[in-house]
Amino acid sequence: MDRPIGVIDSGVGGLTVALELMRQLPREKLIYLGDTKRCPYGPRTKEEVQQFTWEMVNFLLEKEIKLLVIACNTATAYTIDDLKDKLNIPVIGVINPGARAAIKATNNQEIGIIGTEGTVKSGAYPEALKRINPELHVQALACPLFVPLVERGVFSGEEARTVVQTTLEPLVEDNVMDTLILGCTHYPLLKPLIQDVVGNKVAVISSSEETARETSAILEIKHLHNKSGVQQVHEIYSTGDMELFNCIATKIFQSGIQQQFKIKRAVIEKD
Known part of the structure; x- marks a missing residue:
């Protein structure tokens, strides 16, 4: 099926x-929408996140997508059940794949989670982890300064290091966990700094790879794979500052893939 x-x-x-979806599913076309104008979602109310998420989903439904990936932990925590109930296409979030990857990685059953205020408040990660293994000890920490840092394109340097080091101090002082879940898809862009702060003995888990694997499996089960050999041109949309978004997107994609993509502006807010 050649729908995106x-x-x-x-x-x-x-x-x-x-990026990971492009790597693992090179025949599939992606249409990405980032709501940079109203980012971050973490400090917002559950009702706001639900409204904004549905506005993004409705924009993509007009593009006749065959599957939806919620690449936002806060939106996953607050909307995935509703989306699964109301949409007639498969819906995949990033929380369950991240939880499964962490459980595979841990040796001492001590898992840390860092995320936005909304994701941590929702309790979605501890719930997902303990549903699989009730014996786990889970410690969660909100990192409200990380997303604004990434949205400004600050992934390294003294400012980023200071913010990461200061924020993660409570987890590092505890010195028990052997696995840390990056409970926000912005955080992998800070992963080298995060790894340096928590130390090499801690496995730092991003849900990206596991989410892409789950997407591939669902496509196979539902017979939705694109079997054509046509070179795909991905569509990347942003609701906010196009210059900064274009700079960050180009930096991310040029380092990881050879595929083509077009970056465009999207207006999704209701009147």
Whole structure:
């Protein structure tokens, strides 16, 4: 089936998931929408996140997508059940894939989670983890300064290092976990700094690879794979500052794939 896969996020972070989808599913066309104008979602109310998410989804439904990937942990936590109930296409979030990857990685059953205020408040990760293994010890920490940092394109340097080091201090002082879930798709762009702060003995888990594997499996089960050999041109949309978004997207994609993509502006807010 040659219809595209839709991917939504609150901003640029979901591009890390889109990149992995492009790597693992080179025949599939992606249409990505990042709501950079209203990012971050983490401090917003559940009702706001639900409204914004549905506005993004409706934009992509007009593109006749065959599957939806919610590449935003906060949106996944607050909307995935509703989306699965109301849409007639498969819907995949990033929380369950991330939880499964962390459980595979841990040796001492001590798992840390960092995420937005909304994701941590929702309790979605501890719930997903303990549903699989009730014996796990889980510690979650909100990192509200990380997303604004990434949305400004600050992935490294002294400012980024100071923010990461100061924010993660409570987790590092505990010094028990052997696995850390990056519970926000923006955070992989800070992964080298995060890894340096928590130390090499801690496995730092991003849900991107596991989410792409789950997407591939669902496409196979539902017989939705694109079997054509046509070179795909991905569509990447942003609701906010196009210059900065274009700069960040180009930086991410040029380092990881050889595929073509077009970046465009999207207006999704209701009047």
